[in-house]
Amino acid sequence: MARAVTPKRKAITTALAWAAGLVIFFPILWTILTSFKTEAQAISDPPVFLFFDWTLENYGIVQERSDYMRFLWNSVVISLGSTLLGVAIAVPAAWSMAFVPSKRTKDILLWMLSTKMLPAVGVLYPIYLLFIRFGLLDSRAGLVVVIMLINLPIIVWMLYTYFREIPGEILEAARMDGATLKEEILYVLTPMAVPGIASTVLLNVILAWNEAFWTLNLTAAKAAPLTAFIASYSSPEGLFYAKLSAASTMAIAPILVLGWFSQKQLVRGLTFGAVK
Amino acid sequence: MATRHSRSAARLMMAPAVILLLGWMLVPLTMTLWFSFRKYLPLRGGDLGWAGLENYSRFVSSSAFWPSVQATLIIVGGVLAITVCLGILLALLLDQPMWGQGVVRILVIAPFFVMPTVSALVWKNMFMDPVNGLFAHLFKAFGAEPVSWLSQAALPSIILIVSWQWLPFATLILLTAIQSLDREQLEAAEMDGAPPLKRFWHIILPHLSRAVTVVILIQTIFLLSVFAEIFVTTQGAFGTRTLTYLIFQRVLESQNVGLGSAGGVYAIILANIVALFLMRIVGKNLDR
Numbered sequence: 230m231a232r233a234v235t236p237k238r239k240a241i242t243t244a245l246a247w248a249a250g251l252v253i254f255f256p257i258l259w260t261i262l263t264s265f266k267t268e269a270q271a272i273s274d275p276p277v278f279l280f281f282d283w284t285l286e287n288y289g290i291v292q293e294r295s296d297y298m299r300f301l302w303n304s305v306v307i308s309l310g311s312t313l314l315g316v317a318i319a320v321p322a323a324w325s326m327a328f329v330p331s332k333r334t335k336d337i338l339l340w341m342l343s344t345k346m347l348p349a350v351g352v353l354y355p356i357y358l359l360f361i362r363f364g365l366l367d368s369r370a371g372l373v374v375v376i377m378l379i380n381l382p383i384i385v386w387m388l389y390t391y392f393r394e395i396p397g398e399i400l401e402a403a404r405m406d407g408a409t410l411k412e413e414i415l416y417v418l419t420p421m422a423v424p425g426i427a428s429t430v431l432l433n434v435i436l437a438w439n440e441a442f443w444t445l446n447l448t449a450a451k452a453a454p455l456t457a458f459i460a461s462y463s464s465p466e467g468l469f470y471a472k473l474s475a476a477s478t479m480a481i482a483p484i485l486v487l488g489w490f491s492q493k494q495l496v497r498g499l500t501f502g503a504v505k
Numbered sequence: 506m507a508t509r510h511s512r513s514a515a516r517l518m519m520a521p522a523v524i525l526l527l528g529w530m531l532v533p534l535t536m537t538l539w540f541s542f543r544k545y546l547p548l549r550g551g552d553l554g555w556a557g558l559e560n561y562s563r564f565v566s567s568s569a570f571w572p573s574v575q576a577t578l579i580i581v582g583g584v585l586a587i588t589v590c591l592g593i594l595l596a597l598l599l600d601q602p603m604w605g606q607g608v609v610r611i612l613v614i615a616p617f618f619v620m621p622t623v624s625a626l627v628w629k630n631m632f633m634d635p636v637n638g639l640f641a642h643l644f645k646a647f648g649a650e651p652v653s654w655l656s657q658a659a660l661p662s663i664i665l666i667v668s669w670q671w672l673p674f675a676t677l678i679l680l681t682a683i684q685s686l687d688r689e690q691l692e693a694a695e696m697d698g699a700p701p702l703k704r705f706w707h708i709i710l711p712h713l714s715r716a717v718t719v720v721i722l723i724q725t726i727f728l729l730s731v732f733a734e735i736f737v738t739t740q741g742a743f744g745t746r747t748l749t750y751l752i753f754q755r756v757l758e759s760q761n762v763g764l765g766s767a768g769g770v771y772a773i774i775l776a777n778i779v780a781l782f783l784m785r786i787v788g789k790n791l792d793r
Contacts (some may be wrong), residue, residue, distance in 0.1 A: 234602050243603040249595060250612035253672065257615055259639070260627050272637040275646070322522035325515030337523065339784050344530045346780035348730045350749045351769035352533035354540065354756045359533070378529040385522055410514055439620040441733035446757065456733070459622040463629070463737040470631060477623045488618030489611050495674070496681045500723060501787045504678050504716045 257481070264288070264474035271470035287475035295458070297479065304454035304480075306369050307444070308437035311376040312430050315384045318377075320426070323388035324414060328397055338389065342501055345382040349442045360447055367449045375447065376437045384433055387498045391425025392418075428494040431487060438484050455480040534773070540766035548760045560767035564755075573751040576660065576744055581728045583664035584671060585721055591668075592675030592720065593713065597705075599676070600683045617673035621733035628666045629655060629738045659743035666734050671727075675720045682716035683709065715786075722783040729776055748772055 251258075262278070263271050270281045291297050326334045356375065357366075365371030395418065403417045419426075441456040448457050459480055462473050496504060541560050544553040564570060599610060616624065632639050633654035641651035654662045686709065694704050730749050739745045741754060752772060756765030 239602055239604070242598065242601040243605065246598050246601070246603050246609045247605065249598065250609040253669070254612040254615055256624070256627055256632065256669070257619065259631060260623075263631065274637075274642060276639060276642055318521050318525065321518035325518045329511055329515035331512070331515075335788065337519070339788055341522070341526055342787065343777075343780055343784055344526050346726050346776050346783070347530065347534075348749065348769075348772045348776045350730060350732070350752045350756075351773040351776075352537055353753065353769070354762050354766060355533035355536035357757070358536070378525065381522060381526060410511070435618060439618070441621040442730070445622075445733060445736060446753075456620050456622045459620070459626060460733070460737050462626055470637065473626060473630060477627060481619050481623055484618050484620070485615060488614065492610070492614060492677065495614075495617070496678055499674070500678055500719050501783075504682055504719050 257485075260474045261478050262474075263470055264478045266471050266474075268469050268471045271474070287471045288479070291472050291476045291479070295476075297458070297476065300453060300455050300458035301479070303369060303448075303452055304438055304456075307372045307376060307452075307454050308434045310369070310373040311380065311437050312384070312433040314373060315377040315381050315433065316388070316426060316430060319381060319384040319388050320422075321414075323385050323392050324418065326385075326389050327392035327395075328400060338386065341382045341385055345379070349379070353446060356443075357446070366447060367451045367453075369452045372444060372447060372452060372454070375443050376440055379440070379443070380433050380436055383436070383498055384429055386501055387429040387432070387494070388422075388425065390497060391429070392422060394425075395421050428491065429498070431491045432494040432498045435484055435488055435491060537766045537769050537773075540762050541770050543763050545762040545766075546760060547762060556763055560763045561770075564764055564767045564771065569746065569751055572744065573746050573748045577729065577747040577749070579660055580664055580667065580731065580745075580747060581725055583661075584668045584728055585724060587664070587668040588671045588675040588724065589717060589720060591672055592679050593717075595672070595676045596679035596683050597709070599680055613676055614673040616669050617671075617677075619670070621670065622737050624670055625666055625734040625737045628662075628669070633662055655738050656743050659739050659745045663731075663734060663738065663745050666738070667728065667731055670734075671724055675724070678720050679713060679716050682713050686712050719783070719786060722779060722786070725779050726776060726783070729772070729779070748775075 264287055265283045265285070266277070266281050267284055267286070270277055326338060360366045360371050363371075365374075399421070400413055400417060403413050408417065438454075439456065441460075444454050444456045445460060448454070453461075459476060462476065542556055542558075544556040544559070545551070546553065595613060599606065599613065603609070619627075630638070635641055635651050635653040638651075638654075640654065644651045652658065691704060691708055694708055699707075731747065732749055732753065735741060735745055735747065735750050741747075741750045746754070748768070749772065752765050752768040754765075755761050755768060
């Protein structure tokens with residue numbers, strides 16, 4: 230809605246907002262800039278901002294020394310795998326809650342959300358023990374399952390809210406025309422639900438990508454995703470600012486891009502519909 | 506409407522999600538409860554039998570307990586205060602007409618998508634390092650002595666890092682709430698000559714109260730289990746050992762599973778108290 234404001238006022242708000250935005254974004258910008266410096270320039274005193282010899286060597290070195298691609302692949306497998314598995318389990322559940330609600334639907338939904346509130350550290354040892362027992366420690370499969378489970382409530386919830394926006398009459402019409410339940414879901418519901426499912430996948434891939442409790446505690450060298458790889462830079466002997474920045478930039482770049490598309494889903498997915 | 510056939514089909518379709526989550530909740534929870542009543546030291550003899558409530562009383566009476574509660578409260582409270590106050594200001598600012606609004610929004614939201622280990626390491630090394638950090642350069646430029654942030658002011662430093670990560674979340678939700686405000690009401694107040702501060706206090710703030718409550722509750726649940734930020738910066742030293750970190754150390758570092766599990770039960774109870782309030786708000790919204 231266009232409100233009439235004087236150009237002067239608009240200029241002031243613009244300046245203020247840009248200043249605030251740049252301050253908040255600065256750590257990310259600084260990391261990206263530092264990733265293109267040499268190690269000497271990265272710690273030069275006084276710090277150089279833009280006028281340095283831009284170089285790509287850090288990116289090459291990070292890949293060479295630490296096999297970065299392997300960690301990246303682990304992140305991709307774990308975040309995509311856990312999300313897709315979660316969506317496969319959640320779609321039928323959300324469908325039945327949205328279109329065949331019973332008296333207990335609301336309670337079940339709230340209970341599911343409440344499992345999300347369980348503090349991870351409270352069940353750390355049992356999960357650790359179960360992982361050892363079943364040989365899942367430091368395996369991608371184990372992490373896919375755990376991260377799927379911690380995000381499943383959000384996935385069910387988001388899909389439920391999207392499905393509820395689909396008018397039930399359309400499904401009834403399909404049923405009248407003799408569509409079976411399977412056809413109804415596959416050919417009528419799914420096409421209409423694609424945008425909602427896509428948004429759900431998007432947000433949950435981001436959440437899974439950044440998950441840093443289970444990934445740090447349940448992996449070592451083999452299945453470690455980028456969260457754990459970056460944490461290994463915290464040891465003083467491995468500390469090189471430019472390389473740390475290059476590794477960080479590569480770890481956050483894909484998710485920053487995805488994140489910009491998911492602003493709206495963020496509100497829907499993380500406030501459980503309590504704010505609209 | 507729903508036939509009996511579709512009703513049983515619906516139950517069947519819900520089953521996998523319900524059973525999985527039930528298992529995910531009950532199995533580890535039961536194990537934690539069981540361990541919390543045992544003297545269980547995996548590296549020093551294993552399960553040494555029934556301990557009754559000893560773990561519970563020892564966890565609370567250990568010298569590390571109250572400082573950890575204090576650190577937890579300071580971090581949660583500090584981050585909440587900063588993110589809610591700045592979040593309201595930023596949301597108000599971003600709601601104004603301006604040039605390049607979309608880009609500014611992107612800049613403000615970006616930190617939320619940075620993985621916790623990256624943001625902790627970037628802040629720790631590139632900003633808070635007493636020799637090469639930007640803050641050190643800044644202090645030297647003004648002739649001040651550089652501060653070793655993560656040891657001399659460890660708690661405020663952690664609060665700064667975590668606030669930076671959560672400010673976008675608070676801002677985005679409060680902005681969404683502001684945008685749902687009835688414009689006409691606001692314009693009417695403006696025409697009646699109500700000054701901006703009065704308009705904020707009597708119209709905008711009451712409208713935001715619900716969103717603020719939700720932000721506080723959701724963030725509290727996540728902030729109570731802040732882990733990676735401490736793991737890669739101070740490792741719990743310099744007064745930053747939160748309840749979560751203390752339990753982690755008891756369980757995995759000193760392998761005192763009984764004691765750690767008792768701590769875990771405390772943490773679960775604490776989180777559930779917060780969750781109860783949140784669920785009540787969410788539940789009310791489901792009815793509408």
